[in-house]
Amino acid sequence: MTVLNNEKTISIYNNSSNPKAYPPGKHVLTGNQSAAIGAFLCGVQVIAAYPITPQSPVVEELSKFVEDGELSAEFVPVESEHSAMGVCIGASIAGARVFTATSANGLAYMCEQLHWASGSRLPIVMGCVNRAMAAPWSVLNDQQDSMSQRDAGWIQLFCRDNQEIIDTVIQAYRIAEKVYLPVMVCYDGYILSHTVMPLEVPDENKVKKFLPPYIPHTPIDINNPVNINPVTLGEPRYNANGVLCHGYMEHKYLHHKALRDSLNIIEEVDSEYKDTFGRSAGGLFSLYKTDDAEVVIVCAGSLSKMNILVVDMLREQNIPIGLVSLRSYRPFPNQKLSAALKNKKLILTIDKSLSYGYQGPICIDVKSCLFEAGISSIVISFIAGLGGRDIKPYEIAETAYDYWNKFLNNELNSENIYESQWINCKY
Amino acid sequence: MNTRDCGHIISGSSPAKGEAGKTGEWRTQRPVLNREKCLAVKANKDICYQCWAFCPECAIERKPGGPVDLTYCKGCGICAQICPADAIQMENEYDSSEQRKND
Numbered sequence: 178m179t180v181l182n183n184e185k186t187i188s189i190y191n192n193s194s195n196p197k198a199y200p201p202g203k204h205v206l207t208g209n210q211s212a213a214i215g216a217f218l219c220g221v222q223v224i225a226a227y228p229i230t231p232q233s234p235v236v237e238e239l240s241k242f243v244e245d246g247e248l249s250a251e252f253v254p255v256e257s258e259h260s261a262m263g264v265c266i267g268a269s270i271a272g273a274r275v276f277t278a279t280s281a282n283g284l285a286y287m288c289e290q291l292h293w294a295s296g297s298r299l300p301i302v303m304g305c306v307n308r309a310m311a312a313p314w315s316v317l318n319d320q321q322d323s324m325s326q327r328d329a330g331w332i333q334l335f336c337r338d339n340q341e342i343i344d345t346v347i348q349a350y351r352i353a354e355k356v357y358l359p360v361m362v363c364y365d366g367y368i369l370s371h372t373v374m375p376l377e378v379p380d381e382n383k384v385k386k387f388l389p390p391y392i393p394h395t396p397i398d399i400n401n402p403v404n405i406n407p408v409t410l411g412e413p414r415y416n417a418n419g420v421l422c423h424g425y426m427e428h429k430y431l432h433h434k435a436l437r438d439s440l441n442i443i444e445e446v447d448s449e450y451k452d453t454f455g456r457s458a459g460g461l462f463s464l465y466k467t468d469d470a471e472v473v474i475v476c477a478g479s480l481s482k483m484n485i486l487v488v489d490m491l492r493e494q495n496i497p498i499g500l501v502s503l504r505s506y507r508p509f510p511n512q513k514l515s516a517a518l519k520n521k522k523l524i525l526t527i528d529k530s531l532s533y534g535y536q537g538p539i540c541i542d543v544k545s546c547l548f549e550a551g552i553s554s555i556v557i558s559f560i561a562g563l564g565g566r567d568i569k570p571y572e573i574a575e576t577a578y579d580y581w582n583k584f585l586n587n588e589l590n591s592e593n594i595y596e597s598q599w600i601n602c603k604y
Numbered sequence: 605m606n607t608r609d610c611g612h613i614i615s616g617s618s619p620a621k622g623e624a625g626k627t628g629e630w631r632t633q634r635p636v637l638n639r640e641k642c643l644a645v646k647a648n649k650d651i652c653y654q655c656w657a658f659c660p661e662c663a664i665e666r667k668p669g670g671p672v673d674l675t676y677c678k679g680c681g682i683c684a685q686i687c688p689a690d691a692i693q694m695e696n697e698y699d700s701s702e703q704r705k706n707d
Contacts (some may be wrong), residue, residue: 298614357613394613402619409615410625417620428615435613 194381196247201380208369211339212304213238215346217248218384222273225253225264229283230316231366232306258283262290269299272393278304281322295330300353308366309564317565318366324530324538333507335477336364340376344458351446354391356439365479379454387453436508443505461510463502470499472581475543476527477503487573496581509542515550523584524556531560536597561600572601621662622676631679633694641691644668655683
């Protein structure tokens with residue numbers, strides 16, 4: 178395998194072009210095509226993935242690029258998602274830029290390797306096409322899969338539309354290779370993955386300028402062998418050269434610090450991307466009509482795009498409502514988010530997932546960041562769209578309208594403040 | 605933080621004696637050589653050295669009856685198992701307190 182650091186590969190890297198079928202400019206594409214073209218433009222060198230609905234078309238598209246000789250990457254067909262991430266880890270350590278994608282049970286099967294990837298501080302980028310977790314068996318959309326991997330130490334970015342998928346994949350490599358952390362690019366199955374939308378495919382040469390070649394943090398040198406991630410005990414220890422090496426806890430602290438530091442990097446990279454390509458992918462989170470809002474909806478993913486309609490509908494009814502679309506879920510932008518939610522009286526979080534036994538994960542994090550900022554707004558957790566249950570704009574609008582009136586009439590009680598509210602659940 | 609990582613942001617080690625720290629502290633049993641049985645000692649030649657080859661901590665020196673570096677010997681007993689002449693016995697650390705004083 179070639180390592181990007183040598184001159185020959187760098188010259189190949191700099192002299193490539195867009196895929197023939199997708200020259201720079203406007204195209205009408207699915208979310209999966211968008212992710213695959215994003216990976217192509219970043220010049221990925223190793224792709225390993227196992228097909229799973231609704232992620233399969235990403236890998237089909239990439240394998241076609243490799244088969245047609247358009248993308249000089251090693252395509253590794255594997256027997257499971259666990260192996261897919263294993264291949265990515267090996268290739269990334271060796272100095273290759275790698276890509277993989279998965280969904281739901283595939284992601285869960287990868288769980289152990291997710292921790293290996295993040296603990297090894299490898300800048301792997303993975304498309305996570307959000308799908309409901311079994312049981313019962315479902316192939317349809319919700320966000321339980323990636324939310325369940327919240328604590329795997331990855332950066333998790335949520336996309337609102339197909340344009341943001343391609344932009345976020347490109348940004349993800351830049352972020353990942355800067356902070357040495359893997360990035361999960363999460364986008365809703367079917368709603369984005371299989372739905373065509375007009376989007377702008379960037380010019381590969383511009384992408385190459387935006388994204389310098391990947392330099393691994395620990396170069397592999399046959400003359401200077403190292404054992405990566407050996408048993409690392411709790412306490413720091415002296416190695417054979419008498420150097421005091423970190424214990425497990427110091428490594429985890431550095432990992433956590435890198436994630437916290439990446440909050441700034443995510444914003445910086447997004448604003449740099451905006452300067453280069455003329456559009457932002459949402460930074461840490463994006464705001465819609467929140468300046469004078471008194472009630473705010475907080476959600477992530479494709480639902481955020483739909484909720485723009487909801488906000489417009491309710492604004493016509495003179496409801497002072499706004500919308501916060503969370504893009505970076507991990508790291509969680511607690512300080513900036515609480516500043517954005519200051520002075521809001523009522524906050525409605527909508528989760529397409531659930532921390533079973535409590536409330537929606539976004540709601541829990543929003544509450545904790547408000548608490549630390551001393552903001553005592555009422556936060557209500559809504560659960561919607563589990564397992565592909567359709568969410569219609571009027572349902573969200575009616576719910577928000579109801580709760581705003583309940584708030585004005587002081588009718589919010591322990592039943593709806595302390596328990597999650599399920600939208601359109603017929604039970 | 606007053607610890608240093610070894611120039612890396614991840615945990616790593618190189619193949620060397622003592623790379624995993626002073627593993628001798630883990631020991632509950634120690635290898636004791638019966639010099640009358642050891643093939644290399646008897647022949648006084650560079651032969652056998654199975655204990656040296658198999659020691660996972662590189663704690664045994666490569667010479668006849670090569671002493672064991674008890675700073676790193678973690679008492680795993682592989683040398684005793686592998687010895688073709690049955691010349692190495694594992695003895696409990698707590699029983700051989702007399703010997704410990706002599707170390």
